[in-house]
Amino acid sequence: MTGLEPATMSDMDEARRVPGWVFPAIGVATVVLLVVIGLNREPEQFDPDTAAGTVQSYIAALTAGDFDTAAAYWSDDGCIPESDQPTGGVPDISATLVRVDGNDDEATVVIGITDNKADPVDGIYQHDEWFSLVHQDDGWKIRQPAWPYYDQICEEVMT
């Protein structure tokens, strides 16, 4: 016996083994990092002359409680809510742009909305909303605004 024992396969396996705390630590660090990034995230600024930018301005007006300004984005024709006051009050939401389809005259903007006030036990609090826009002389206008006026009877305006 020389006192120097050769390493066995199981010794080498043990040496190669990743310590048990490594993966949980990486996981916790990743989650903390993502939360910090997410909470410090500010909305992007879209060009207000585009369809997406119009919807952004419209939602900004709604979330600020400025319903007169929001109503100014409605198209003159189509089905317009009877009141510019949403029944649920000022919406407390965050929104992301999902998709924009269309051409120079008409566009559909799909928005992902997360309702921050909704009780999560009661049901869905994340949903997509479709905004149908038409290009008029003074820029893009929203036709038949649905969200957040679902419970209102809309009035058909013929021009």
Place this chain on the structure above:
Amino acid sequence: MRATLAAVILLAVIVGLIVAAARIWRRRAQGGEVDGGVDIIPYLLLALAVGTAGFTLAALARSSLTGNQLAGRPTGEIAGALAGLVVSAPIAFLLWRRQAARRKIYPEAAGWPVYLTLIELAFLAAFFFSVWDLAGAIFGEGAGANWTDLLVYGGIVAFNWWSERREPARGDARDLPRLTGSGVALIALAIGLIGSLTWLLSLAYDGIWGLDNVPEPATPLTLLFVAGPIWAYRWLPPWEDEPGSLLNFYLGLTTTVTLTMVIGALLTVVVMVITFFFGERPAPASDHFSDLPVTLAVLLGAGPLWWHHVRRLARERTGARRGYEYAMAAVGLATLVGSSVALVEAAFTPTLAGTDNAATLLTLGCIVITAGWVWLYFWRRAQRASPRQQEVRALPRRFYLVGMAIVLGLTAAGSLIAVLVIVFRALLGEVDGMGGNLRLPVALTLVSGLATWHLVDQLRDDRAGTAATTVKPFSVTVICSHPGNLGAMFPREARVRVIYRDDNLAVIDEDMASAIVTAIDGRSSFVWVDQDGFRIAPARER
């Protein structure tokens, strides 16, 4: 498409899990080692916790790093994801440690491969969906490219493979994770391959005859280049052991599905040509054949996949070979019944003046002929198989005969009830339109009834043949490490004695069991199994 894919994957996994559970149950019933129990519930909970943690982590990454934020901060998404992680991650961590410790004591517990399978299924499928979405977003018109999904799902899949490599699955369900990965990747590969071929062939068609809509190539090409290597990594390396029941089931399923696609594509081409020449008022050729690129793409994509998998089936009548052939016979018979009824209905439906149903009749006629040929071809192969006794007792044959008899018998009974309702209604005074109403249920009753009669008659023949054949009692002594299901494959007259070896080099799989039974052919014998195969020596008749 996603719903269909998800249904196919789910169905395949459920059947695979049932097969694995049945084998484990049978092994336990035979007095095999309990291996610390199946230990399935903690692994299912672990899979649920890891799945929840993985998908909520993906949601958190998505809301923090991707997407074009229009208004507000994503506090709602972050709150939801954090809530999911706070609940699921500690459960996943604790269960992971608990099960890791238990695996050292019971290394063959079936829960570990089941867990690996579920995670592979959920996250590899999610990974391919995210590849599809990202390619669509980058090359198409999508606004939000969720690249974080790719990282999170890809990372979880890679971690799952690393865990499997570090602690390979053992026991009867050991092949399940790799087979599941191979299956999911194969579906993605097939979609990518067929989509890419459709684009190429559409370009060619457009160049020659003109085509309204040439599909975009970016998404299928991306899927092809991502799924190809993953499929090769999961499927192509040699399997450590001889083919087991799960591998045989997988081979049977893939060969059946791919051959059905090939035959369907060929049939579509033939129907296109026939209806062009013999249908009334044909459309311009360029319009009539506009689906040709897609059809040829299916043919050229599924054909090589079928060829690759069918070559891996043993030429002998093993469980996999029988499963494939009886499954094809079932597909042929079911299509034959359905298309025959549709043909009768179409042939006798009164048409309005000038209405052209020649194309419908020609199409249905072609389907009837093709389905009949497929059924007859595979059924006759099964009928010619020898030794007859072994074929008659084979499980795929029983499944085919009994399963199809039940399905078609119930169809015949249901349609007969519909016929009788109409008849009784007429007898009670409501006679208007009776002939038209009766056509479909009568045709369905007759055709499915005839098919059921054939199947039941065959079952009776099988049973009579088994009873009439007198096999002398004989004894077989097998020296092996594990006999597998050899005992179940011998006729009742056999008395099988197993002498276990001390090593693990001579395990009898299904193919070897089938070959041993064929070679012995009812004579008393000694069977010696080692790593090179098996040898047989005659024994004195008892």
